[in-house]
Amino acid sequence: MSPSTLPLKTVEWIVYQVYLSCLSQFNTYSSGCDQHFCSPAMPCVGAQALLAPMFCLRLVDSTWNAAVKNFQDSIREVFFSRVEDGYYPHTWHINTRVRKSVLLSRYRVFRTIASEEGTWLRSRGVYLAYDIGGAQGCANPAQVIIKTWAVASDFECQREVAAYRALGGADPCPGVPVPRVAAAAYDAVCDVHALVLPKLGPTLEDLRALLPNNRFDARMVLVVAIEMANIHARGLIHSGIKPGNICIAPRGSADAPSRLYAIDFGFSFALDTNSPLPSAHRIDAVGNRRFMSVFAHHGISQSQRDDLESLAYLLSYLFHSQLPWDGPIKQNGTSRSRSPPQQQHVWRLKIATPAAVLFRDMDECFHEFWRDVKALAYAEVPDYDKMRARFADCLAEYNKAASPCGWWDIWNECSQ
Known part of the structure; x- marks a missing residue:
């Protein structure tokens, strides 16, 4: 029948x-x-x-x-297998939404990395998910990172999606590599806008936490400088340089063992090559105040010099495990935490801090890099080749007495 x-x-x-x-x-x-x-x-x-x-x-x-x-x-919200449980009392919460169905028809979220509740218009999250749309399905799913936003008009959603589209996920090198975008679309079932990226290795901040005294040695800092010195090769100002936004390559990848990836382009914007002068209007200060440039504190339009100034602060932080404007470390029982600096005075301390203090006990190439960065005019194109060559020459002297720096080798050694 x-x-x-x-x-x-x-x-x-x-x-x-x-x-x-x-x-x-x-x-x-x-x-x-x-x-x-x-x-x-x-x-x-x-x-x-x-x-x-x-x-x-x-x-x-x-x-x-x-x-x-x-x-x-x-039974759209029914799954064959359970994953990590997450209790969210509100059905409108973005964490609940991304877990109600297979996202974009192939990604199953199983862990929340970070999320912001706020208002519905500001609701966003970062998640770890299984990619079950591969050739082997659920038998051997790859893990991916998914960034979601409740509304497409979210400032960070617009900036991040636009940045990755401009970068194209390609890696012509020169330039700091960026992860290839697997998908960027609206999911009608979960009612979220999703950006899917491959899962990379740990961040520099994760690695720093494992190192003795939480410090990078000189050779490691030089590798970071070489990898990050050409961050503007594709015409984007990152505006969010910090250790947590730089990842090492995935374990077992074909990338060089020293390869680093820049992530989190939520504050980035395309460089306006037609304007030789900053905007006459004040812009909102975005980024991490510990690492942002002095001009960024004052709402002055940012260009290559600002990202490179942030990179200089990053290099100093990795070597010394702190910056001159960081607050003192407070001991609370068995835990140690650094009190936040007085934010309104950070820019004053940055101006008053000489290179001799910022790069104390560091090689002369960092002092030369700082002088070049501070001499740059707005929108002036830096001599990236000269910067990298200077760091590379210094690194070569260290490599004469040791094998080349491999991030996963360091991670494995510190994790034991």
């Missing part, structure tokens, strides 16, 4: 029974996948094979097709 001759409700009951029968095969599935992170509404390749009896008639029988569609819609 054809399903078309039966009432829709009856066919829906049959579909449900077929679904239950398919579920019984999950533990004996020949691919060796013992759990599926996908859902009946958005199954992975392996789950599609198991659910084939449900789907085989969809193209030839309209009643069966309607019954399967109604069944999938009714």
Whole structure:
């Protein structure tokens, strides 16, 4: 008997029974996948094979097709396997939204890295997810980073998506590599705007926390300087340089062992090459106040010189584990925390801090780099080749007595 001759409700009951029968095969599935992170509404390749009896008639029988569609819609928020639990009391919360379905039809969120509640218009989050849309489905899913925003008009959403589109995910080198964008789209089911990026290695801040005295040695700082010196090769001002926005390459990747990736372009903007002077209007100060340039504190339009000034502060911070304007460390029982600096006076301290203090006990090449950066005019193109060559010559002297710096080797050694 054809399903078309039966009432829709009856066919829906049959579909449900077929679904239950398919579920019984999950533990004996020949691919060796013992759990599926996908859902009946958005199954992975392996789950599609198991659910084939449900789907085989969809193209030839309209009643069966309607019954399967109604069944999938009714259990859209049901998953075959559980992942890490996260309790969110409000259905409108962005954490709840990204976990209600398979995001963009192929990404299953399983961990919240960070999220901002705020108002609905300011709701955003960063998540770790399984990519179940690959050739092996849930059997061997890659992990990805997903950044989501509640509304497309979110300032950081617009800046970040525009930046990655401008960068194109390519790595022609020269230039600091950026992760390739896997997807950037609106998900109607979860009602969020999502940007999907590959999962990279730890950040420099993560690595610094493992090192003795929380300090990079001179050779490691030189590698960071060489990798980051050409950050503007594609015409973007980052405006958010800090250790937490620089990642090492993924473990086992084909990249050089010293390769670093710049991330988080939420405050970035394209350099206006047609304007030789800063804007006459004050702009909002964005970025981390510990690392932002003096001009950024005053709302003056930023250019290459500002990012390079931030890079100089970063290099000093990695070597000394603090900056001259950081507050003193306070001991609270067994924990230690640094009290925040008086934000309104940070720019004064930056102006008053000479290179001899900022780069104390560091090689002369850092002092020369600082002099070049402070001599730059607005929108003047820095001599990146000269900067990198200077750092490379200094690094070569260190490498005569040691093997080249590999971030994962350092990470493994410090993690033991």
